[in-house]
Amino acid sequence: MINIKLIIDNTVIDNYNKYYFTSHPRARKKQIEKPHHPSINQWCILPRIQMNSLKQKWKNFGIWWINELGYSNTGLKNFNITITVYFDTKRRHDVDNQVPKFLLDAFTESGFIIDDDESHLHSLTLKTDYDKQNPRTEIEINTL
Numbered sequence: 546m547i548n549i550k551l552i553i554d555n556t557v558i559d560n561y562n563k564y565y566f567t568s569h570p571r572a573r574k575k576q577i578e579k580p581h582h583p584s585i586n587q588w589c590i591l592p593r594i595q596m597n598s599l600k601q602k603w604k605n606f607g608i609w610w611i612n613e614l615g616y617s618n619t620g621l622k623n624f625n626i627t628i629t630v631y632f633d634t635k636r637r638h639d640v641d642n643q644v645p646k647f648l649l650d651a652f653t654e655s656g657f658i659i660d661d662d663e664s665h666l667h668s669l670t671l672k673t674d675y676d677k678q679n680p681r682t683e684i685e686i687n688t689l
Contacts, residue, residue: 553580582603611651
């Protein structure tokens, strides 16, 4: 059994944006703003082109992040995932809107996991919490 804990915090986001601006010197806008996946409510109201762009930004970030952590091509086969998003405000957040689709796609493309289908990912638990000083997303992966 393998237990892996991954944390996306502001330091990770800053490092990714530095990498992005180095790779794209003409770019002016940060690719990723906050250390949590966009809400489904944010994503689904966008025009199709912007939806695809947001999905691609998070997918690129996720692949970069997994590579930085040294987990690319790990090939996890049977696992459960628990994701806890710590927001920096006490504003109400619907837990079910925090589905990490783009990150799971990045995990698959980077080879960290084989796939996020029912044969490999057996359960996905979503949680939210509050931490004004350290907003972040914690991803716990437990292999079976």
